[in-house]
Structure formats: C-alpha cells, structure tokens
Amino acid sequence: MSETTSASGGSGLPPGTWEAQCPVDRAWLSDAVRIVEADSNRSADTHLLTFPLPAHWGIDLYLKDESVHPTGSLKHRLARSLFLYSLCNGWIGEGTTIIEASSGSTAVSEAYFARLLGLPFIAVMPRSTSAAKIALITFQGGQCHLVDSPGEIYAESRRLAAETGGRYLDQFTYAERATDWRGNNNIAETIFAQLAQERYPIPEWIVVGAGTGGTSATIGRYVRYRRHATRLCVVDPENSAFFGGYAARDVGHVTDAGSRIEGIGRPRVEPSFLPTVIDAMFQVPDAASVAAMRWCTDQLGRSVGGSTGTALWGALQLIAGMRARGEHGSVVTLLCDGGERYRGTLYDDEWLARQGIDPAPYAAQLDGFLGSGRLGP
Structure with a gap:
C-alpha cells in the first residue's frame, strides 16, 4: 500500500501527516454497504412455525423457516x-x-x-x-x-x-466471525424474541446441522452471552467429518468422504466449527434424514429440504427423551430450505435406490411417533 504526506491545508491534516492510499474507493464502499443493508431492511424476519405435537405432551416444537429469504435458504x-x-x-x-x-x-x-x-x-x-x-x-x-x-x-x-x-x-x-453473535438481529436473537410470548419462552434445546459451523457458533455463543439455560445440539449426516472430530476431540485432523445431504456435513472439520459451544452432538443416518424430510413435508403441508430432515430427526430424538423422562418445555430447529431444490435427488426414489438409501424403516418409526412419543425400531 502506498503512502503520501499531506500538504498543509489540503486534507485538513497537519503538515507531515502520512495518509494511506485506501485500496477501495470509500464512496463506492459506502454505497455497497448501504445496498447490502437495504436488502435486510426490506425483509421482515423469518417465521417461527409451530409443529403439530399433541398438546398434552407439554412439549412445543418450532421450526424457524429460513426458506422465505429472497434466495430461499438459511445461507x-x-x-x-x-x-x-x-x-x-x-x-x-x-x-x-x-x-x-x-x-x-x-x-x-x-x-x-x-x-x-x-x-x-x-x-x-x-x-x-x-x-x-x-x-x-x-x-x-x-x-x-x-x-x-x-x-x-x-x-x-x-x-x-x-x-x-x-x-x-x-x-x-x-x-463464525462474520456474524455479530451478541445480537444485531442474528438468528439466535430473533429466535428468542419470537418465543417471548410462548408458554416456554426459553427453549430446552436448539437443534441445528453443521455446514460451515457458523450457525452453531452464533447460537452457542449467544445463549452463553445471554445466560440462558438452553442447550445446543448439533446433528451431522453420514460421511461428514464434524461428528468424528467432535467425538475424538480432534477437529484438526479428522476427514471423511463428505455428505449426500446438501448444505450440511463436510469432508473435513471446517475452521468455523466451534465444538466448545456445543452441548450434545450425534450422527443421523441419511435414510433417517430423508424419512424425516418427507414426513415433515406431509405434516406441515410445505416441501422441505434434506438438512431440515436431519435437524428434525435430531429434535424428535430429544423430544422422545423428554417424553420418557416426563419433562416439559420447547425445542427449536430450522427449516433450512425448500424441497423443490431436491426433486431430482432426495425426493426421487430411483436416485435414492442408486445411492443405497432406504428411508422406509425410519418412515415407519415416524408414522407412530405422534401416537407414542417414541422413536426406535
């Protein structure tokens, strides 16, 4: 970066002051920031949908619908x-x-x-x-x-x-560093604001997948900063390195093949993944993700993507545990994107067969979930 000395009176700085030559035109930069911020200002926050669970359970499940963003996803x-x-x-x-x-x-x-x-x-x-x-x-x-x-x-x-x-x-x-995790309308802050009038305004669990690790880092930091008792659960699909790195307490060297559930799961543990802000983590079979995705679509009457199925399967596992222990409270997860992006893959039975993914056994478990509150063979 080149530097120049200012002439007396030219820039209003004292003679001999060194001024850096900014590599980006400040007028262009100012307008660019305005344009990006205006996109957010034009949009209301995304909806927090209620998922239909039996009222007598005393457990409320919510899905934050990130599919309504202008580009259709959490990203x-x-x-x-x-x-x-x-x-x-x-x-x-x-x-x-x-x-x-x-x-x-x-x-x-x-x-x-x-x-x-x-x-x-x-x-x-x-x-x-x-x-x-x-x-x-x-x-x-x-x-x-x-x-x-x-x-x-x-x-x-x-x-x-x-x-x-x-x-x-x-x-x-x-x-994990680009988002202001203390507030400023991040996803964690908006979840808690939208729950304020609910019967269980502080959720027992928030469940998310890991794609970059940025969402889990933001939520995990925020609940600690606000001193909430909420626990964060991260779910990971098959063939992703995040769960292996978390389980081994070795996030620097674990690798895997990658994931068939687009948007989450990675072949390596990414730098933005912060295991220290996570309270629990487990791996979800791809067949369970697909079964939960399709079941969620039927229950909500709106098509959802595969990563939503992964997160929902994790949320239902936690709810089944709460039911078994007689606990009440709320659980929040994300509707990450719509299912229309996956018509040729996760919603295509022939594609699933070629991949060796059979959601039928998990679909059978889900069919009985609302009656029994249990998941398992």
Missing part, C-alpha cells in the same frame, strides 16, 4: 454477513470478482448479493451438486466452476482468486 444470512465483513475489511472493491467454495445454497445467496453490487461471481463446487442448485446460481448471475472431488474446492477457489485478482470469501473460515 442468505451468512452471505449477507460475509459480504458486509469483507466490504468493511476493505477486501472487496468495485469490479472485484467474488469467489466461493460452496455445495450450493451459499453460492446461490452470494451470487444474489454480488449481482446487487454489480460484481462477477464464481462458485467452485463438486460435480455432484444438484442441477437445481446450479440453475439457481446461474439465474442469480453467477458462474459455476465444477471440480471432481469435494476436497478440491478450497485450493481451486484460492487459485481462481489469485488468477482473477478476486476475493475468495471463504465461508468455511469466516462464518
């Missing part, structure tokens, strides 16, 4: 935070090419914000990403750069950033 929040973080750090300027490593939904949301700012956007993603998500990225004006293995996306994103002179937003590193 809209993350993308907004990442853009504001990068803008205010001086990492993005007029004409900067934005690059992200993403399995889909984050890229959809970042492409949206890049287009708002008139910036080119490239998503680096595995070839296994659903065609529906690729179409959504291109609809938002982004480009898709496909790689053969999920593990290649990080290095390839860095390479493209260097090649284009662009900025790799790196959601997996910056997700």
Whole structure:
C-alpha cells in the first residue's frame, strides 16, 4: 500500500501527516454497504412455525423457516454477513470478482448479493451438486466452476482468486466471525424474541446441522452471552467429518468422504466449527434424514429440504427423551430450505435406490411417533 504526506491545508491534516492510499474507493464502499443493508431492511424476519405435537405432551416444537429469504435458504444470512465483513475489511472493491467454495445454497445467496453490487461471481463446487442448485446460481448471475472431488474446492477457489485478482470469501473460515453473535438481529436473537410470548419462552434445546459451523457458533455463543439455560445440539449426516472430530476431540485432523445431504456435513472439520459451544452432538443416518424430510413435508403441508430432515430427526430424538423422562418445555430447529431444490435427488426414489438409501424403516418409526412419543425400531 502506498503512502503520501499531506500538504498543509489540503486534507485538513497537519503538515507531515502520512495518509494511506485506501485500496477501495470509500464512496463506492459506502454505497455497497448501504445496498447490502437495504436488502435486510426490506425483509421482515423469518417465521417461527409451530409443529403439530399433541398438546398434552407439554412439549412445543418450532421450526424457524429460513426458506422465505429472497434466495430461499438459511445461507442468505451468512452471505449477507460475509459480504458486509469483507466490504468493511476493505477486501472487496468495485469490479472485484467474488469467489466461493460452496455445495450450493451459499453460492446461490452470494451470487444474489454480488449481482446487487454489480460484481462477477464464481462458485467452485463438486460435480455432484444438484442441477437445481446450479440453475439457481446461474439465474442469480453467477458462474459455476465444477471440480471432481469435494476436497478440491478450497485450493481451486484460492487459485481462481489469485488468477482473477478476486476475493475468495471463504465461508468455511469466516462464518463464525462474520456474524455479530451478541445480537444485531442474528438468528439466535430473533429466535428468542419470537418465543417471548410462548408458554416456554426459553427453549430446552436448539437443534441445528453443521455446514460451515457458523450457525452453531452464533447460537452457542449467544445463549452463553445471554445466560440462558438452553442447550445446543448439533446433528451431522453420514460421511461428514464434524461428528468424528467432535467425538475424538480432534477437529484438526479428522476427514471423511463428505455428505449426500446438501448444505450440511463436510469432508473435513471446517475452521468455523466451534465444538466448545456445543452441548450434545450425534450422527443421523441419511435414510433417517430423508424419512424425516418427507414426513415433515406431509405434516406441515410445505416441501422441505434434506438438512431440515436431519435437524428434525435430531429434535424428535430429544423430544422422545423428554417424553420418557416426563419433562416439559420447547425445542427449536430450522427449516433450512425448500424441497423443490431436491426433486431430482432426495425426493426421487430411483436416485435414492442408486445411492443405497432406504428411508422406509425410519418412515415407519415416524408414522407412530405422534401416537407414542417414541422413536426406535
């Protein structure tokens, strides 16, 4: 960065003062922040839906419907935070090419914000990403750069950033620090505000999946900061490294194959994952995620995605335990995105068969859940 001395009276600074030459035009930056913030200001908060459980159980289940964001998923929040973080750090300027490593939904949301700012956007993603998500990225004006293995996306994103002179937003590193976890309308603060008039306003559990680790970090920190007794449970799909890293207390070296449940689960434990703010964690079979996804769609009358099924299965496991112990209270989880993105995969029986996923045994358990309050063979 070059520096100059100011002339007397030119900038109003004393003679001999050194002024850094800002790499980003401040007028452009100011307007860019305004544009991103205006997107949030145009939107009401997402709904907290009640899930139909028997009233006599004394347990209330809520799903925070993140599918109603302009880009249709929870990742809209993350993308907004990442853009504001990068803008205010001086990492993005007029004409900067934005690059992200993403399995889909984050890229959809970042492409949206890049287009708002008139910036080119490239998503680096595995070839296994659903065609529906690729179409959504291109609809938002982004480009898709496909790689053969999920593990290649990080290095390839860095390479493209260097090649284009662009900025790799790196959601997996910056997700936990880009969001103001103390408040400022983050997802944790809004959950508690929306529960304020409910019979159990402080939930016993909040259940989320881990994609970057940013959502669990935000919620885990917030409940500690506000001194709530709420516990945080993170659920992880098959073939994801998060659960193995958590169980082994070794988040730096555990790897796995990746996940078939798009949006959550990773082949490595990402830097934004903070196991120290998590109270419980367990792994959910992919077949259980699919069964819970489809069951939730039937119960709510609205189509939900696979990560919602994973989180819901975890929430129901906790509720079954509360029922068995005679406990009352509330449980909150997330409706992460809509099921229309997965018509050719998780809602396609032939695709499931090719993947060796049979949701039938778990669907049978769910069919009896509202009558018995139990989950299990």
